[in-house]
Amino acid sequence: MQGRLTFFIISTFPYRNYIEQLLAQVDLAEPSQIVGENSAGLTLGLDNWWGLLVRVIIALALLFIGWIVAIVLARVTRSILKRLRLDEWLSQFLGENESLRNLSLTAILSGVVFWIIFLLGVVAFLDALRLTIVSQPLNAFLNQIFTFLPKLGVAILLLDLAWVVATISKMLVTQSARSLNLDRSLPLESGKEDTPEGTPTMSVAEMLGNTLYWFVFLFFLPLILGVLNLEGSLQPVQNLLNDILGTLPFILKAVIIAIVGWFIARIVRSLVINLMTSMGIQRIGQRLGLGQASLGESLATVIGTIIYVLILIPTAIASLEALQIQAITAPATAMLNEVLTALPRIFTAAIILILAYVIGRFVAEMVQNFLQTIGFDQVLVWLGIESLPATAVEPAERPAHWRQPSEVVGIVTLVGTMFFGAIAAVDVLDIPALTAFVSALMIILGRVLVGILILAVGLYFANLAFRILAASGTSQARFLGQAARIAIMTFVGAMALQHMGVATSIVNLAFGLLFGSIAVAIALAFGLGCRGIAAAQVEEWIALLKGRNSNPE
Template sequence: MKDFFKQIWKMILDSNLLNVVGAIAILIIGWLLALLASKKISALIHKLNARKTVLPDGTEVPQISNSDTFAGKVIYYIIMIFTVLGCFSVLKMHAAAEPLKDFASAVATYAPNIAGALLLAVIAWIVAGIIRSVVKTAMLKSKLNEHLAAQIGAADQDAVAEYTAKTCYYTVFLFFLPAILNVLKIYGITAPLQAMFEKVLTYIPNLIAAGAILAVGLFVAGIVRKAVAGLIIISRLNAFGETAGVSKVFGTSGLAGMVSIVAYILVAIPVVISALTALKIKVLSDSVAGFFNKLLEATGDIIGAALIIFVAVLAGAFAASLVTQLTAALGLDRFLESLGFKSENKEKSTAPSVIVGKLTLVAIVAMAVLAACEILEFTQLAELIRNFVHFGGNVLLSVVVLLIGLWLANFAAAAVKGKCNELVTGAIRVSVIILTVALAVSNLKIGDSIVQITFSLILGAACIAAAIAFGIGGRETAAALLKSWMDKINKK
């Protein structure tokens, strides 16, 4: 009987039945473990997701949807892979188990990398959340979001703080990204990102230095601006400028505002040059700094040109007032009214004497601008202004000639009035006016030949018209005159 059981046991061993039973047992136990582990992991993650975490600024920590189900499935399949691998090993199915064995070996080898990457991602998430909360709380407490919203014209001030906090949040993830990719041994993307961050981190000190130089320099420039404005006001130069009519040129800021702005610019230019140099961007710093250096070198000429224009404005305002009073006293307004130039607008600003005063101011300022352009070596602009001044002088002389011609026409018409009929009086007046207009237009140097031809045609047409009128309308008189002349010749 004993031999019988030995033979049966030997047959069982030879038929691998125990291996099959063991494989089935391993499969069942592994499956149960996979289900249990998957369920426990899913329940744990679901419980963590159900708990709402609120940051100090009032924002909730974002949750990943369906993360519990995903994690449970991952644990389930990992345990089942190792279970199937164990079954194949018990059944001595090495050929079938080899691919799974390689896969499991790769997973086991790469698992620390995944765990490290997940750990870094969790750390990045925690740090980003803290920074986001701190930034948003700081902006809301300091009301910096209100100032930024006013600068960019945003209506929602809280949205500005939220957007800034989110930007910082994702920036932290961006800085952690190269480390996470390095742990995962994904070097193709890591190298460019790491190079970019190295350049950014290398450039940050330059940026901070440039910002500090610019902030301090502009602060000092603001102090200088206020000091200069105060000195000009205290020294009563500003009041003198208002008396001279500077506000008409520089607006409500007056002389103090204009000079203080110039002082601010003179201080700000070296500050900007230093800030650009601190950035160490050679192309930008060389071009912009070169421009500002040339501007500083030309500061003397610019100040001289500005002084010339400023003095010209003061002198022009004084001369305009003097010319206005002088021409009014000489009777220019009454003279032009006698010529028929009567304005329906009774305002004093439209009086001819006032207009002459304004023209005087314009002429003086134009000459000063011409001198300033020559100092600054703006040759083309200087030539343009010179031509404008020359043409303006011709226009002014033509106006004077025209006014004199109108006065002569009225004087000649008044002299023969009563002695001749109205037709002759009108003809004399029109003839003088035409001659005066021709002289005035000719003085403008605009198409001299055209003006001469036109005047000649008008004069010739008038003579021909007079001859035809005399010949046709006065035939009998002409015949009598011709007969008397012939009789006198015959008697001789």
């Protein structure tokens, strides 16, 4: 009954075939080992039981020994790796990354050693039990591991070699860059002393060293992937490396051209500034009003910066052409060529403006001195805007920003000269829109200036008429003088506004309405105030007509 139950359980178990194969590995198939020759069929012999027990004990012993050896070798591996400071090297290699900070390569490698040795013990355990169906997959797995281990060792050696070469290269490049003072010559300013994380800004030497450091690893990466037979990952990396190596000579050529041109530009700029300073051009610039107070830097520095830019533009063109990347170099080179072509016109226009400024200052000083000599500063008194000189405000008592009329005329002369120079300069630049704008502005300012002159002349004659009428001695002399002054100023104001072109139609309409209303007012006043006189005169005319009609002789 019990045998039937066992047979039923085994037959209904889903892994029945697998269990039957395992049982077949045990030497129960041989009748001489299972039962005696005179047995009834189901009783096992003591020898067979003893042999099976011995195999189980040996298998367990092998498993225990494998476990002990795995623990010992794992601890030895952990101790060796700790002495080698593998985790510290890994943290330096990967950087201070929060996600990788808790990663322990020592624990991982010691765990791998433990499980490999323990799997060997498990295989020995299964072989001792003659369970080859279970041990064969494990043997195949371990064979693959031990076949891959030499490749992994070579890859690790190549990685170590790459790290050594990269570290030495980084150290050499960093020290060379610092010895050349590239950190001072090419500062990397971020606008703040420290980054938001609190780490200082990376210098040029460190940037170059880190770039070369990772390039060395990139060059070793195809070798490492090739040793590991990772063909799928090797091909993209190889293509990337080929592209980099293909463009690297052009990049190096462009960088060398840019650095050499930059050094030459800096040297020439320093020479020009020192030469100009020794020649005393600073004093000339201060005389022309181009000193430190007006531009914030000396004229020598301005000229040196211009020379610096002139050298850098062809340097940039040569660097871009050395890259041989048409998508980038073609538009950039075309733009720089246009700038370089326009530079002569720009310099010519600048020279014209400088000459106009110099001539304008000279003419303005002459005009100012001449007007001061003839007493033009009293023009406000002549026009009646200020009181007589006896009661006028003394120059020492005037505000600091007060300018004499002669100074104002000198400034107007300087501005006018500069405008003529600006017209010539924009003609040289050959920019039609700018030329039209400057010409139109010049016309408008000329009209405004003429309008101001008309107002000044009208104000003079209005005050003159007021003084003449007020001095006549009649009873209504001041009233007539004020009326004459207002009439003249109104007429002159309309003329000035019309000449300036300020709402011409509105000015004409207002002027016509004003004089029309004055005429109507005079007519109404005359008509309403002289009705009796007009009636008597009309009656007299009628009587005369009647008398003539009654005496036809």
